[in-house]
Amino acid sequence: MNAWANIKAVIKRELGGYFTSPIAYVFLVIYLLLAGFFTFTVGSFFERGEASLVSFFTWHPWLYLFLVPAVGMRLWSEERRLGTMELLLTMPITTWQAIVGKFLASWLFLALALALTFPVIFTVNWLGDPDNGVIFAGYIGSLFLAGSYLAVSCMTSAMTRNQVISFIVSVVICLFLILAGYAPVTDLLSRFASPRVVDVIAAFSVMTHFEGFQRGVLDLRDFVFFLSVIGFTLFATGVIIRNHRAG
Amino acid sequence: MIKVENLVKAFGNKLAVNDVSFTVERGEVLGFLGPNGAGKSTTMRMVTGFIPPTSGKITVGGHDIVEEPLRAKRLFGYLPENAPGYADMTVEGFLNFTAELRGLHGSARRDAVGRAVELCFLQNVLYQDIDTLSKGYKHRTCLAQSLIHDPDILIMDEPTDGLDPNQKFEVRNLIKRMGQNKAIIFSTHILEEVEAVCSRVIIIDRGRIVANGTPQELKARSPEGRLDDVFRAITLPDTVRH
Numbered sequence: 356m357n358a359w360a361n362i363k364a365v366i367k368r369e370l371g372g373y374f375t376s377p378i379a380y381v382f383l384v385i386y387l388l389l390a391g392f393f394t395f396t397v398g399s400f401f402e403r404g405e406a407s408l409v410s411f412f413t414w415h416p417w418l419y420l421f422l423v424p425a426v427g428m429r430l431w432s433e434e435r436r437l438g439t440m441e442l443l444l445t446m447p448i449t450t451w452q453a454i455v456g457k458f459l460a461s462w463l464f465l466a467l468a469l470a471l472t473f474p475v476i477f478t479v480n481w482l483g484d485p486d487n488g489v490i491f492a493g494y495i496g497s498l499f500l501a502g503s504y505l506a507v508s509c510m511t512s513a514m515t516r517n518q519v520i521s522f523i524v525s526v527v528i529c530l531f532l533i534l535a536g537y538a539p540v541t542d543l544l545s546r547f548a549s550p551r552v553v554d555v556i557a558a559f560s561v562m563t564h565f566e567g568f569q570r571g572v573l574d575l576r577d578f579v580f581f582l583s584v585i586g587f588t589l590f591a592t593g594v595i596i597r598n599h600r601a602g
Numbered sequence: 603m604i605k606v607e608n609l610v611k612a613f614g615n616k617l618a619v620n621d622v623s624f625t626v627e628r629g630e631v632l633g634f635l636g637p638n639g640a641g642k643s644t645t646m647r648m649v650t651g652f653i654p655p656t657s658g659k660i661t662v663g664g665h666d667i668v669e670e671p672l673r674a675k676r677l678f679g680y681l682p683e684n685a686p687g688y689a690d691m692t693v694e695g696f697l698n699f700t701a702e703l704r705g706l707h708g709s710a711r712r713d714a715v716g717r718a719v720e721l722c723f724l725q726n727v728l729y730q731d732i733d734t735l736s737k738g739y740k741h742r743t744c745l746a747q748s749l750i751h752d753p754d755i756l757i758m759d760e761p762t763d764g765l766d767p768n769q770k771f772e773v774r775n776l777i778k779r780m781g782q783n784k785a786i787i788f789s790t791h792i793l794e795e796v797e798a799v800c801s802r803v804i805i806i807d808r809g810r811i812v813a814n815g816t817p818q819e820l821k822a823r824s825p826e827g828r829l830d831d832v833f834r835a836i837t838l839p840d841t842v843r844h
Contacts, residue, residue: 357705364702368691375731376690438686442747445650445682446703447675600653602613 361448365456366463369430373464378426386422386468393418394475406483411475412493412569416533416561419504424525426465427508428518430457431596435516444600454592458509458585465501469494489571496568499581500561504529506588513595532584536560603628603677603755603785604649609658611644611809618644620809622658628754631781633800633817634789637837641809642789643683646759649787650680662755676704678755679748684763685741689733693724693743696732697750704751718746721776737764745773749780756780758788762795774799793829797821807837 373379390411394400398410434440443453479485508525515521534540536557545553557563561584564577604626611619619641626632634642647653649660651667651674660667665674688696697718701711719725722742727735732743741764748756761777762770777786778799790796796803797817805813805820813820813836817829824831 360705360707361703364699367702368688368695368699371695372688372690375692375695437689438682438684439688441647441652441682442680442686442700442744445652445675445680446700447672447705448703449672602611602653 358449358452361452362456362459365448365453366460369457369460370464373460379464382422382426383468383471386418387471389418389422390414390472391475406479406485408475408479408485408490408493409569411472412497412565415497415500416565419501420526420529420533423465423501423504424508424511424522424529426461427505428512428522428525430461430509431513431592432516432518432521433512435599436518440596444596450593450596454509454589454596458506458589461505461509462498462502465505466498469497469501486571489569492568492571492573495573496565496577499568499578500565503532503561503581503584503588506585506592507532510588510592510595513592513599532559532561534560536562603663604787605659605661606645606649607659609645609648609660610656611641611648611653612656617809619648619655622806622809622811624804624811624814626755626785626787628785629782630802631777631786631788631800633796633803634787634806635791635793635796635803635833636789636806637791640806640837642806643759645806646680646757646787646789647682650678650757651675652682676751677753678757679751679753681745681748681756681758681761683759685744687732687740687744687747689731691732692729693719693732693735693739693746694728696743697746700747701750706751714750714752717752718750721749722746723772738766738769741765742769742773754784756784756786756788758786760790761788762790762792770795793833797829805833805836812836 393414394411398414400410403410431440434443444450476490479490480487504525507528508521511525511528512518512521514524537560541553541557544556564580567574567577606625607623609619609622610617622641622645624632634645636642644653648655649662649667651671654668662674663677665677667674691699694715697715698711701714706714719728722745724739724742724746727739732740735743745758745761748758758777762773765773774795777788780786781799781801800817803813803815803817803820804811813832820832821827821829824835
Protein backbone atom coordinates (compact mmCIF):
# COMPACT_ATOMS: atom_id res chain seq x y z
CA MET A 356 0.00 0.00 0.00
CA ASN A 357 2.15 2.89 1.18
CA ALA A 358 5.01 0.54 2.04
CA TRP A 359 7.15 1.98 -0.72
CA ALA A 360 6.45 5.57 0.42
CA ASN A 361 7.67 4.62 3.91
CA ILE A 362 10.78 2.89 2.57
CA LYS A 363 11.50 5.91 0.37
CA ALA A 364 11.20 8.29 3.32
CA VAL A 365 13.69 6.18 5.29
CA ILE A 366 16.10 5.99 2.33
CA LYS A 367 15.96 9.75 1.90
CA ARG A 368 16.69 10.35 5.57
CA GLU A 369 19.56 7.89 5.74
CA LEU A 370 21.22 9.15 2.56
CA GLY A 371 20.79 12.71 3.79
CA GLY A 372 22.44 11.63 7.04
CA TYR A 373 25.55 10.50 5.15
CA PHE A 374 25.94 13.69 3.19
CA THR A 375 25.15 16.24 5.91
CA SER A 376 27.90 14.74 8.08
CA PRO A 377 31.53 14.32 6.98
CA ILE A 378 31.10 10.51 6.87
CA ALA A 379 30.24 10.41 3.17
CA TYR A 380 33.16 12.55 2.03
CA VAL A 381 35.74 10.89 4.26
CA PHE A 382 34.54 7.50 3.12
CA LEU A 383 34.53 8.33 -0.58
CA VAL A 384 38.01 9.84 -0.53
CA ILE A 385 39.54 6.97 1.44
CA TYR A 386 37.76 4.34 -0.62
CA LEU A 387 38.93 5.82 -3.92
CA LEU A 388 42.50 6.35 -2.69
CA LEU A 389 42.78 2.80 -1.38
CA ALA A 390 41.14 1.29 -4.46
CA GLY A 391 43.66 3.16 -6.62
CA PHE A 392 46.58 2.24 -4.42
CA PHE A 393 45.75 -1.47 -4.43
CA THR A 394 45.05 -1.56 -8.15
CA PHE A 395 48.07 0.32 -9.42
CA THR A 396 50.75 -0.21 -6.78
CA VAL A 397 50.09 -3.45 -4.91
CA GLY A 398 48.21 -5.07 -7.80
CA SER A 399 50.81 -3.88 -10.35
CA PHE A 400 48.21 -2.94 -12.94
CA PHE A 401 50.76 -1.59 -15.45
CA GLU A 402 53.41 -4.27 -15.03
CA ARG A 403 50.86 -6.99 -15.81
CA GLY A 404 50.49 -5.65 -19.35
CA GLU A 405 46.94 -7.04 -19.45
CA ALA A 406 43.89 -5.19 -20.69
CA SER A 407 41.74 -6.26 -17.72
CA LEU A 408 40.69 -5.07 -14.27
CA VAL A 409 41.80 -8.21 -12.43
CA SER A 410 44.13 -6.21 -10.22
CA PHE A 411 41.22 -3.87 -9.42
CA PHE A 412 38.57 -6.43 -8.42
CA THR A 413 40.91 -8.87 -6.63
CA TRP A 414 41.24 -6.45 -3.75
CA HIS A 415 37.58 -5.67 -3.27
CA PRO A 416 36.80 -8.41 -0.70
CA TRP A 417 39.67 -7.08 1.46
CA LEU A 418 38.98 -3.42 0.88
CA TYR A 419 35.29 -3.84 1.76
CA LEU A 420 36.20 -5.86 4.83
CA PHE A 421 36.97 -2.64 6.71
CA LEU A 422 35.13 -0.01 4.75
CA VAL A 423 31.66 -1.53 4.50
CA PRO A 424 31.25 -2.21 8.24
CA ALA A 425 32.28 1.42 8.75
CA VAL A 426 29.28 2.44 6.67
CA GLY A 427 26.86 -0.03 8.25
CA MET A 428 27.87 0.11 11.91
CA ARG A 429 25.72 3.10 12.77
CA LEU A 430 22.50 1.98 11.06
CA TRP A 431 20.73 0.62 14.14
CA SER A 432 23.20 1.18 16.98
CA GLU A 433 22.81 4.94 16.51
CA GLU A 434 19.02 4.58 16.71
CA ARG A 435 19.40 2.65 19.94
CA ARG A 436 21.87 5.12 21.43
CA LEU A 437 19.82 8.20 20.60
CA GLY A 438 16.50 6.59 21.52
CA THR A 439 15.10 7.43 18.08
CA MET A 440 14.35 3.76 17.58
CA GLU A 441 11.36 4.23 19.87
CA LEU A 442 10.25 7.17 17.76
CA LEU A 443 10.76 5.39 14.44
CA LEU A 444 9.06 2.15 15.44
CA THR A 445 5.98 3.84 16.92
CA MET A 446 5.40 5.58 13.58
CA PRO A 447 2.98 3.89 11.15
CA ILE A 448 5.84 1.94 9.57
CA THR A 449 6.68 -1.75 9.92
CA THR A 450 10.05 -2.91 11.23
CA TRP A 451 10.67 -4.50 7.82
CA GLN A 452 10.14 -1.26 5.97
CA ALA A 453 12.62 0.45 8.28
CA ILE A 454 15.21 -2.34 7.90
CA VAL A 455 14.90 -2.47 4.11
CA GLY A 456 14.96 1.33 3.84
CA LYS A 457 18.12 1.63 5.89
CA PHE A 458 19.81 -1.19 4.02
CA LEU A 459 18.92 0.18 0.58
CA ALA A 460 20.09 3.68 1.51
CA SER A 461 23.52 2.42 2.52
CA TRP A 462 23.72 0.12 -0.47
CA LEU A 463 22.95 3.02 -2.78
CA PHE A 464 25.71 4.96 -1.10
CA LEU A 465 28.18 2.10 -1.66
CA ALA A 466 26.98 1.86 -5.27
CA LEU A 467 27.81 5.54 -5.67
CA ALA A 468 31.30 4.97 -4.26
CA LEU A 469 31.79 2.06 -6.65
CA ALA A 470 30.50 4.12 -9.59
CA LEU A 471 33.08 6.80 -8.82
CA THR A 472 35.84 4.35 -9.70
CA PHE A 473 34.85 4.83 -13.39
CA PRO A 474 38.20 6.42 -14.38
CA VAL A 475 39.75 2.98 -14.08
CA ILE A 476 37.47 1.76 -16.91
CA PHE A 477 38.55 4.64 -19.13
CA THR A 478 42.19 4.00 -18.30
CA VAL A 479 42.08 0.36 -19.25
CA ASN A 480 40.08 1.09 -22.41
CA TRP A 481 42.52 3.80 -23.43
CA LEU A 482 45.57 1.60 -22.84
CA GLY A 483 44.26 -1.54 -24.47
CA ASP A 484 41.25 -3.42 -25.70
CA PRO A 485 39.63 -5.10 -22.65
CA ASP A 486 36.49 -7.22 -22.60
CA ASN A 487 34.01 -4.70 -21.22
CA GLY A 488 31.50 -7.46 -20.57
CA VAL A 489 33.88 -8.98 -18.04
CA ILE A 490 34.40 -5.59 -16.43
CA PHE A 491 30.64 -5.09 -16.20
CA ALA A 492 30.22 -8.51 -14.54
CA GLY A 493 33.01 -7.58 -12.12
CA TYR A 494 31.16 -4.44 -11.11
CA ILE A 495 27.90 -6.34 -10.59
CA GLY A 496 29.73 -8.89 -8.43
CA SER A 497 31.44 -6.17 -6.45
CA LEU A 498 28.10 -4.50 -5.77
CA PHE A 499 26.59 -7.73 -4.45
CA LEU A 500 29.70 -8.42 -2.40
CA ALA A 501 29.37 -4.99 -0.78
CA GLY A 502 25.67 -5.62 -0.22
CA SER A 503 26.38 -8.88 1.61
CA TYR A 504 28.92 -7.27 3.93
CA LEU A 505 26.52 -4.40 4.48
CA ALA A 506 23.66 -6.71 5.46
CA VAL A 507 26.01 -8.40 7.96
CA SER A 508 26.90 -4.98 9.45
CA CYS A 509 23.22 -4.10 9.57
CA MET A 510 22.65 -7.20 11.69
CA THR A 511 25.56 -6.53 14.05
CA SER A 512 24.53 -2.90 14.48
CA ALA A 513 21.11 -4.05 15.69
CA MET A 514 22.80 -6.10 18.42
CA THR A 515 24.35 -3.22 20.33
CA ARG A 516 24.16 0.50 20.97
CA ASN A 517 27.95 0.63 20.72
CA GLN A 518 29.21 1.33 17.21
CA VAL A 519 32.73 0.05 17.93
CA ILE A 520 31.43 -3.37 18.98
CA SER A 521 29.14 -3.41 15.98
CA PHE A 522 32.11 -2.66 13.70
CA ILE A 523 34.41 -5.30 15.15
CA VAL A 524 31.84 -8.12 15.19
CA SER A 525 30.90 -7.28 11.64
CA VAL A 526 34.54 -7.36 10.46
CA VAL A 527 35.03 -10.76 12.10
CA ILE A 528 31.96 -12.25 10.41
CA CYS A 529 32.95 -10.79 7.03
CA LEU A 530 36.48 -12.10 7.53
CA PHE A 531 35.03 -15.57 8.03
CA LEU A 532 33.03 -15.16 4.81
CA ILE A 533 36.32 -14.42 3.03
CA LEU A 534 38.58 -16.98 4.67
CA ALA A 535 36.23 -19.94 4.21
CA GLY A 536 37.07 -19.83 0.52
CA TYR A 537 40.45 -18.10 0.49
CA ALA A 538 42.94 -20.33 -1.33
CA PRO A 539 45.64 -20.47 1.42
CA VAL A 540 42.98 -21.47 3.96
CA THR A 541 41.28 -24.06 1.77
CA ASP A 542 44.71 -25.55 0.96
CA LEU A 543 45.40 -25.84 4.66
CA LEU A 544 41.98 -27.38 5.31
CA SER A 545 42.36 -29.96 2.55
CA ARG A 546 45.26 -31.49 4.46
CA PHE A 547 42.89 -32.52 7.26
CA ALA A 548 39.51 -32.81 5.63
CA SER A 549 38.12 -34.57 2.60
CA PRO A 550 37.69 -32.46 -0.54
CA ARG A 551 33.92 -32.68 -0.13
CA VAL A 552 34.02 -31.04 3.29
CA VAL A 553 36.39 -28.36 2.03
CA ASP A 554 34.04 -27.65 -0.86
CA VAL A 555 31.04 -27.35 1.45
CA ILE A 556 32.90 -24.86 3.66
CA ALA A 557 34.16 -22.92 0.67
CA ALA A 558 30.61 -22.71 -0.69
CA PHE A 559 29.85 -20.37 2.22
CA SER A 560 32.58 -18.00 1.18
CA VAL A 561 32.10 -14.80 -0.77
CA MET A 562 35.44 -15.50 -2.49
CA THR A 563 34.11 -18.60 -4.24
CA HIS A 564 31.09 -16.70 -5.55
CA PHE A 565 32.85 -13.45 -6.36
CA GLU A 566 35.39 -15.33 -8.52
CA GLY A 567 32.82 -16.14 -11.19
CA PHE A 568 31.87 -12.49 -11.58
CA GLN A 569 35.55 -11.55 -11.91
CA ARG A 570 35.91 -13.98 -14.80
CA GLY A 571 32.85 -12.44 -16.43
CA VAL A 572 30.45 -15.28 -15.63
CA LEU A 573 27.01 -14.25 -14.37
CA ASP A 574 25.90 -17.47 -12.73
CA LEU A 575 22.45 -17.65 -11.17
CA ARG A 576 23.87 -19.66 -8.26
CA ASP A 577 26.23 -16.82 -7.34
CA PHE A 578 23.33 -14.35 -7.34
CA VAL A 579 21.32 -16.75 -5.19
CA PHE A 580 24.24 -16.98 -2.76
CA PHE A 581 24.64 -13.22 -2.32
CA LEU A 582 20.91 -12.64 -2.15
CA SER A 583 20.56 -15.37 0.49
CA VAL A 584 23.28 -13.81 2.62
CA ILE A 585 21.50 -10.45 2.36
CA GLY A 586 18.07 -11.97 2.98
CA PHE A 587 19.19 -14.09 5.91
CA THR A 588 21.09 -11.34 7.73
CA LEU A 589 18.30 -8.79 7.23
CA PHE A 590 15.84 -11.34 8.57
CA ALA A 591 18.16 -11.86 11.56
CA THR A 592 18.20 -8.07 12.02
CA GLY A 593 14.42 -8.14 12.32
CA VAL A 594 14.54 -10.94 14.88
CA ILE A 595 17.19 -9.12 16.93
CA ILE A 596 15.16 -5.90 16.96
CA ARG A 597 12.02 -7.78 17.96
CA ASN A 598 13.83 -9.51 20.82
CA HIS A 599 15.33 -6.23 21.96
CA ARG A 600 11.87 -4.65 22.10
CA ALA A 601 10.34 -7.60 23.90
CA GLY A 602 12.91 -7.04 26.69
CA MET B 603 -10.39 6.16 22.30
CA ILE B 604 -7.74 4.29 24.26
CA LYS B 605 -8.75 1.17 26.09
CA VAL B 606 -6.30 -0.81 28.21
CA GLU B 607 -7.41 -4.04 29.85
CA ASN B 608 -5.47 -6.09 32.41
CA LEU B 609 -2.12 -5.04 31.03
CA VAL B 610 0.90 -6.97 32.35
CA LYS B 611 4.59 -6.64 31.49
CA ALA B 612 7.18 -8.90 33.02
CA PHE B 613 10.93 -8.41 32.62
CA GLY B 614 12.35 -11.73 33.77
CA ASN B 615 10.45 -12.46 36.97
CA LYS B 616 9.95 -8.79 37.81
CA LEU B 617 6.51 -7.37 37.06
CA ALA B 618 7.06 -3.85 35.71
CA VAL B 619 3.36 -3.40 34.99
CA ASN B 620 0.87 -5.48 36.92
CA ASP B 621 -2.77 -5.71 35.85
CA VAL B 622 -3.33 -2.12 34.71
CA SER B 623 -6.66 -1.17 33.14
CA PHE B 624 -7.98 2.25 32.11
CA THR B 625 -9.76 4.08 29.31
CA VAL B 626 -9.34 7.56 27.88
CA GLU B 627 -12.08 9.26 25.85
CA ARG B 628 -12.00 12.29 23.57
CA GLY B 629 -11.94 15.50 25.60
CA GLU B 630 -10.09 13.88 28.47
CA VAL B 631 -6.57 14.62 29.70
CA LEU B 632 -5.34 11.69 31.74
CA GLY B 633 -2.39 12.36 34.01
CA PHE B 634 -0.16 9.41 34.74
CA LEU B 635 1.45 10.01 38.08
CA GLY B 636 3.93 7.91 39.99
CA PRO B 637 7.39 7.70 41.48
CA ASN B 638 10.34 6.96 39.20
CA GLY B 639 10.36 3.35 38.07
CA ALA B 640 6.66 2.87 38.80
CA GLY B 641 5.92 1.58 35.30
CA LYS B 642 4.67 4.77 33.63
CA SER B 643 7.06 4.66 30.66
CA THR B 644 6.67 0.90 30.26
CA THR B 645 2.90 1.30 30.07
CA MET B 646 3.21 4.05 27.47
CA ARG B 647 5.65 2.02 25.42
CA MET B 648 3.13 -0.80 25.33
CA VAL B 649 0.22 1.48 24.44
CA THR B 650 2.24 2.93 21.55
CA GLY B 651 3.24 -0.53 20.35
CA PHE B 652 6.97 -0.13 20.93
CA ILE B 653 7.17 -3.11 23.28
CA PRO B 654 4.75 -6.02 23.29
CA PRO B 655 2.72 -6.68 26.46
CA THR B 656 3.21 -9.96 28.33
CA SER B 657 -0.56 -10.19 28.57
CA GLY B 658 -3.59 -7.92 28.37
CA LYS B 659 -5.31 -6.06 25.58
CA ILE B 660 -4.77 -2.56 24.23
CA THR B 661 -7.00 -0.91 21.64
CA VAL B 662 -6.34 2.53 20.18
CA GLY B 663 -9.28 4.05 18.29
CA GLY B 664 -10.81 0.57 18.10
CA HIS B 665 -7.67 -1.05 16.64
CA ASP B 666 -5.73 -3.60 18.63
CA ILE B 667 -2.12 -2.36 18.87
CA VAL B 668 -0.73 -5.89 18.55
CA GLU B 669 -3.07 -7.13 15.81
CA GLU B 670 -3.32 -4.00 13.68
CA PRO B 671 -0.32 -1.88 14.67
CA LEU B 672 -0.23 0.34 11.57
CA ARG B 673 -3.90 1.35 11.77
CA ALA B 674 -3.54 2.11 15.47
CA LYS B 675 -0.25 3.99 15.07
CA ARG B 676 -1.71 6.35 12.47
CA LEU B 677 -4.12 7.70 15.07
CA PHE B 678 -1.74 8.93 17.74
CA GLY B 679 1.23 11.17 18.20
CA TYR B 680 3.90 10.09 20.66
CA LEU B 681 6.48 12.02 22.60
CA PRO B 682 8.89 9.43 24.08
CA GLU B 683 10.79 9.98 27.30
CA ASN B 684 13.83 12.30 26.92
CA ALA B 685 12.47 13.57 23.56
CA PRO B 686 14.83 11.76 21.18
CA GLY B 687 15.72 13.21 17.77
CA TYR B 688 18.15 12.43 14.96
CA ALA B 689 21.29 14.34 15.94
CA ASP B 690 22.52 14.89 12.38
CA MET B 691 19.28 16.34 11.02
CA THR B 692 18.03 19.90 11.02
CA VAL B 693 14.75 20.62 12.78
CA GLU B 694 13.11 21.19 9.40
CA GLY B 695 14.53 17.98 7.92
CA PHE B 696 13.40 16.01 10.94
CA LEU B 697 9.85 17.36 10.82
CA ASN B 698 9.66 16.75 7.06
CA PHE B 699 10.78 13.16 7.62
CA THR B 700 8.19 12.47 10.32
CA ALA B 701 5.49 14.14 8.19
CA GLU B 702 6.35 11.83 5.32
CA LEU B 703 6.09 8.78 7.55
CA ARG B 704 2.66 10.10 8.53
CA GLY B 705 1.71 9.99 4.86
CA LEU B 706 1.80 13.77 4.31
CA HIS B 707 3.26 14.93 1.00
CA GLY B 708 3.57 18.08 -1.08
CA SER B 709 1.60 21.09 0.14
CA ALA B 710 -0.13 19.07 2.88
CA ARG B 711 3.29 18.32 4.32
CA ARG B 712 4.43 21.95 4.10
CA ASP B 713 1.27 23.12 5.86
CA ALA B 714 1.60 20.48 8.57
CA VAL B 715 5.25 21.32 9.27
CA GLY B 716 4.46 25.05 9.28
CA ARG B 717 1.62 24.57 11.73
CA ALA B 718 3.68 22.38 14.10
CA VAL B 719 6.58 24.85 13.97
CA GLU B 720 4.27 27.70 14.90
CA LEU B 721 2.58 25.72 17.68
CA CYS B 722 5.91 24.84 19.30
CA PHE B 723 7.74 28.13 18.60
CA LEU B 724 10.53 26.62 16.52
CA GLN B 725 10.89 29.38 13.89
CA ASN B 726 14.31 30.46 15.19
CA VAL B 727 15.97 27.05 15.01
CA LEU B 728 14.40 25.63 11.86
CA TYR B 729 17.72 25.17 10.03
CA GLN B 730 19.80 24.20 13.04
CA ASP B 731 21.08 20.65 13.62
CA ILE B 732 19.22 18.88 16.41
CA ASP B 733 22.38 18.05 18.37
CA THR B 734 23.20 21.77 18.65
CA LEU B 735 19.83 22.63 20.22
CA SER B 736 19.28 23.50 23.87
CA LYS B 737 17.26 21.00 25.86
CA GLY B 738 14.11 23.10 25.67
CA TYR B 739 14.25 23.40 21.90
CA LYS B 740 15.11 19.74 21.49
CA HIS B 741 12.10 18.86 23.58
CA ARG B 742 9.80 21.11 21.60
CA THR B 743 11.11 19.67 18.33
CA CYS B 744 10.07 16.22 19.46
CA LEU B 745 6.76 17.62 20.67
CA ALA B 746 6.21 19.20 17.24
CA GLN B 747 6.82 15.80 15.66
CA SER B 748 4.04 14.28 17.76
CA LEU B 749 1.56 16.98 16.69
CA ILE B 750 2.48 17.08 13.03
CA HIS B 751 -0.50 15.11 11.72
CA ASP B 752 -2.93 16.72 14.16
CA PRO B 753 -3.71 13.35 15.78
CA ASP B 754 -6.86 12.60 17.75
CA ILE B 755 -4.78 10.91 20.41
CA LEU B 756 -1.64 12.18 22.10
CA ILE B 757 0.64 10.14 24.30
CA MET B 758 3.39 12.10 26.04
CA ASP B 759 6.03 10.80 28.41
CA GLU B 760 7.06 13.66 30.68
CA PRO B 761 6.30 16.45 28.21
CA THR B 762 7.57 19.23 30.47
CA ASP B 763 10.75 17.52 31.67
CA GLY B 764 13.79 19.77 31.30
CA LEU B 765 11.84 22.87 30.30
CA ASP B 766 12.24 26.24 32.00
CA PRO B 767 9.25 27.66 33.91
CA ASN B 768 8.03 29.72 30.94
CA GLN B 769 8.22 26.78 28.59
CA LYS B 770 6.48 24.55 31.13
CA PHE B 771 3.67 27.06 31.32
CA GLU B 772 3.35 27.17 27.52
CA VAL B 773 3.35 23.41 27.13
CA ARG B 774 0.76 22.95 29.88
CA ASN B 775 -1.51 25.48 28.23
CA LEU B 776 -1.02 23.72 24.93
CA ILE B 777 -1.96 20.36 26.44
CA LYS B 778 -4.99 21.84 28.15
CA ARG B 779 -6.16 23.52 24.95
CA MET B 780 -5.68 20.39 22.86
CA GLY B 781 -7.34 18.28 25.53
CA GLN B 782 -10.70 19.83 24.67
CA ASN B 783 -11.04 17.80 21.48
CA LYS B 784 -8.38 15.10 21.76
CA ALA B 785 -7.71 12.17 24.03
CA ILE B 786 -4.44 12.78 25.86
CA ILE B 787 -2.31 10.68 28.18
CA PHE B 788 0.72 12.25 29.75
CA SER B 789 3.04 11.19 32.51
CA THR B 790 4.71 13.41 35.03
CA HIS B 791 5.95 13.47 38.56
CA ILE B 792 5.13 17.12 39.07
CA LEU B 793 1.97 17.30 41.15
CA GLU B 794 1.05 20.92 40.39
CA GLU B 795 1.02 20.01 36.72
CA VAL B 796 -1.66 17.44 37.33
CA GLU B 797 -3.89 19.95 39.06
CA ALA B 798 -3.35 22.51 36.31
CA VAL B 799 -3.97 20.29 33.31
CA CYS B 800 -5.65 16.95 33.98
CA SER B 801 -9.28 16.04 33.95
CA ARG B 802 -8.43 12.68 35.51
CA VAL B 803 -5.46 11.22 37.37
CA ILE B 804 -4.11 7.71 37.70
CA ILE B 805 -1.47 7.13 40.32
CA ILE B 806 0.69 4.12 39.60
CA ASP B 807 3.14 2.58 42.02
CA ARG B 808 5.31 -0.48 41.47
CA GLY B 809 3.33 -1.47 38.41
CA ARG B 810 -0.13 -1.20 39.95
CA ILE B 811 -2.81 1.47 39.80
CA VAL B 812 -3.26 2.72 43.35
CA ALA B 813 -5.62 5.62 42.68
CA ASN B 814 -7.90 6.72 39.84
CA GLY B 815 -10.11 9.82 39.90
CA THR B 816 -10.37 13.55 39.22
CA PRO B 817 -7.76 15.76 40.89
CA GLN B 818 -10.53 17.08 43.18
CA GLU B 819 -11.56 13.60 44.29
CA LEU B 820 -8.00 12.68 45.11
CA LYS B 821 -7.36 15.90 46.98
CA ALA B 822 -10.44 15.28 49.10
CA ARG B 823 -8.76 12.18 50.51
CA SER B 824 -6.31 14.30 52.48
CA PRO B 825 -7.40 16.35 55.49
CA GLU B 826 -5.52 19.42 54.20
CA GLY B 827 -6.76 18.92 50.64
CA ARG B 828 -3.26 18.62 49.21
CA LEU B 829 -2.31 16.26 46.43
CA ASP B 830 1.24 15.92 47.80
CA ASP B 831 -0.03 14.31 50.98
CA VAL B 832 -2.22 11.89 49.08
CA PHE B 833 0.67 10.97 46.79
CA ARG B 834 3.02 10.32 49.69
CA ALA B 835 0.42 8.36 51.58
CA ILE B 836 -0.27 5.85 48.81
CA THR B 837 3.11 5.45 47.10
CA LEU B 838 6.36 4.20 48.52
CA PRO B 839 9.58 6.11 47.94
CA ASP B 840 12.25 4.06 46.17
CA THR B 841 14.51 4.50 49.20
CA VAL B 842 12.25 2.06 51.08
CA ARG B 843 13.23 -1.56 50.71
CA HIS B 844 10.51 -3.85 49.52
